[in-house]
Amino acid sequence: MNPIYAVGDIHGQKQMLDHALALIAADGGDDARIVFLGDYTDRGPDSRAVIETLIAGRDAGRNWVFLKGNHDRFFTRFVRQGLQHDPRVASGISWLNTRLGGTTTLASYGIQAEMRFIIDRKSGLEFLKSCEGPDGKTDIAGLQKLAQRAVPAAHLEFLEALPLWHETDDLLFVHAGIRPGLPIAAQDPEDLLWIRSPFLESSEDFGKLVVHGHTALEHPQHFGNRVDLDGGAGYHRPLFPAVFEGRDCWILTGHGRVALTP
Incomplete structure (x- = not known):
């Protein structure tokens, strides 16, 4: 066998x-x-x-x-669409929260940043307020753009398929x-x-x-x-x-x- x-x-x-x-x-x-x-x-x-x-x-x-x-999909959805939540995460925390670990994934691609979050009172979801790294301060849209430049398309295509x-x-x-x-x-x-x-x-x-x-x-x-x-x-x-x-x-x-x- x-x-x-x-x-x-x-x-x-x-x-x-x-x-x-x-x-x-x-x-x-x-x-x-x-x-x-x-x-x-x-x-x-x-x-x-x-x-x-x-x-x-x-x-x-x-x-x-x-x-x-599920974490692989979290990663690709953030880079492609800027999504930082999934309805299956009952706590409502962001993928960028250290508990979910998105920050360490981005760091492995050279994106080092300190994340700051806010809680939306209506939805209870945690959102990135800002992140600050060696190249300055940015928001969620700016962080997504950094990820799109840093993550090879071949990596995303591998995970998505x-x-x-x-x-x-x-x-x-x-x-x-x-x-x-x-x-x-x-x-x-x-x-x-x-x-x-x-x-x-x-x-x-x-x-x-x-x-x-x-x-x-x-x-x-x-x-x-x-x-x-x-x-x-x-x-x-x-x-x-x-x-x-x-x-x-x-x-x-x-x-x-x-x-x-x-």
Whole structure:
């Protein structure tokens, strides 16, 4: 049975990504089939280098599959449209807030700025009031223009074109999860990018083992019907690559495979 590898949310952690790829190569060789579960950007220090690494792997013909994460869409929507909010963020904070990590993504492209925010009393949303960097002070429109000049079009096009799921005979890979009771073809794309409840609370047999990220844990966990591989790299915890043979799962470590069981 040919193994398939998976990497959870990277969140700009280039050194962690390099380490994960080295563990995979040691276990499965340079031609290992890898599915990346999305959220390549935000929070960590080097989103640009992460995207460059993934694009280089694609262009080299690596057997890699890339899924889109909600943070990746946040990033592209800001650069393309100047959007700093998503209705699924209940707190109403801006993508530029350090909690979401857009500032660190822009910094990886050379845009260093101190952000100042205001709260709109009517909507409750947080908006950028101004940002100040080495080249002076600007507003949201000016910051978007800086991003449009700094971010290569190839990076945006790569992220925008990514699929929302990938499946094998035994496994369904998706960034956030699925809505219970619906076939994959009927799923709302917003759920595939954002869902937590009711997916995380479901004990339903989804037919295939769902492999996802999005909901950060202290360590990847197997729940029987799903495997959450987001070990919290966006919060400076390790990035844990995994390998699957059929529905059997192992976490890769410097000491070899460690079984991940329900």
